[in-house]
Amino acid sequence: MKKLTKVLAVILSAVFVFGCFAACSNADKPANETSDLAYIKEKGKLVVGMTEFAPMDYKDENGEWIGFDADLGRLFAKELGVDIEFTVIDWDSKITEIATKAVDCAWNGMTITDELKNGTSVSKPYAMNQQVVVMKADRIDDYKTIESLKGLKFAVETGSAGKDAAEANQFQADILENQAAALLEVKSGSVDACIIDSTMAAAMTGEGTDYADLKAGLTLVDEQYGISFRKDSDVTEKMNEFLDKCKADGTLQKLADKYNITLA
16 A cells, blocks of 8 residues: 555656646747747737838828838737837848847838748738839930949848849949938939839839939839748738738728839
8 A cells, every 4th residue: 555655656746747847848938939929919019120111111290100011010010909119120130130039020111032931921912012223314214224234333222122133133232221321322423323112212203202303214123012020920820811801991902092002
């Protein structure tokens, strides 16, 4: 009887220790290993990594972020039941910023690339875009082919599809922090041209803008926009469901009409 009691005591002790170990292991486990969505909901906010990029993300006269992506981001945060925080990041480091949880997603008129697909979880496409050459309006008609652009000096945004296009075509290019800075360099005459998103070129150049003397010309790349989350994040599927819902109820089209965006 004593032997049986001792055996039972040993078994119960082992079960207790194992139970404590399992509980401690689960407590120490990062939230995103089970659910990235749960992690975001627990902290109560969605942190969006972006740059200033009209018409997707830019500030109004009160210093508030507005634009197609900013407006849609607020609606998504509301759908999740959390607040939203916009934070300007080094766009070239967006994959690292997401992986280290400095931000929860990169959402800023972001071109879907193989690099992003390999390093993050990317939503379905929601908008169309192109990489276009922008230069002084009185010069743009002289450059109709890629070969004609050889020898010009460009400005591009770090980590951008414009930078990739410049490298693919072996253009000489200054790498700047954002597309707004690239436009400013063209306006000042420091460079001949810049390569930026067609969405931004349409919003920021031509009559009635601060860059009335600039004009978009040759299209280098056709592309689509998406939103990046952490690798294998369950928030991606939530975003895809949200995009489908907004497309079906007309929300996406209303924002597209407001900001002159072409939907995917």
